[in-house]
Amino acid sequence: QVQLVESGGGLVQAGGSLRLSCAASGRTFISYTKGWFRQAPGKEREFVAAISWSGAGTYYSDSVKGRFTISRDNAKNTVYLQMNSLKPEDTAVYYCTARSSSPSGKREDYDYWGQGTQVTVSS
Numbered sequence: 001q002v003q004l005v006e007s008g009g010g011l012v013q014a015g016g017s018l019r020l021s022c023a024a025s026g027r028t029f030i031s032y033t034k035g036w037f038r039q040a041p042g043k044e045r046e047f048v049a050a051i052s053w054s055g056a057g058t059y060y061s062d063s064v065k066g067r068f069t070i071s072r073d074n075a076k077n078t079v080y081l082q083m084n085s086l087k088p089e090d091t092a093v094y095y096c097t098a099r100s101s102s103p104s105g106k107r108e109d110y111d112y113w114g115q116g117t118q119v120t121v122s123s
Helices: none
Strands: 003-007 010-013 018-025 033-039 046-051 058-060 068-073 078-083 092-099 117-122
Touching: 003 092, 018 033, 018 092, 018 117, 033 068, 033 078, 046 068, 046 078, 058 068
Parallel strands: 010 117
Antiparallel strands: 003 018, 018 078, 033 046, 033 092, 046 058, 068 078, 092 117
16 A cells, blocks of 8 residues: 655744655655645645655745755655745645656645644744
8 A cells, every 4th residue: 555654744934944755655755746836825735845856846835945955865765845934824834746757846746645734833
């Protein structure tokens, strides 16, 4: 059974940092694009960041560019999201995702999803 399991969420003050991890099991995702989306209460799930299978290409939403960094360790089948300078508007459930093609910012393009991890940023 294919699983993506996120970890690292929590409560942090504005201006602080968190590092999310997403470990894959059940298959190898080395050749897959990995991504992060988030969903705040009452809002649509939105794209945050994506990384190509090699790690050479990274893509970010305008709202997180310059503050968040996506990276991956294919030997560990894990993708990370380093979040710095966090703001209250970053509060959301963060989802890890994977797709077999090139990076995309569209939710419907992704094939596999984790259960999500809550990130809460207090002001």
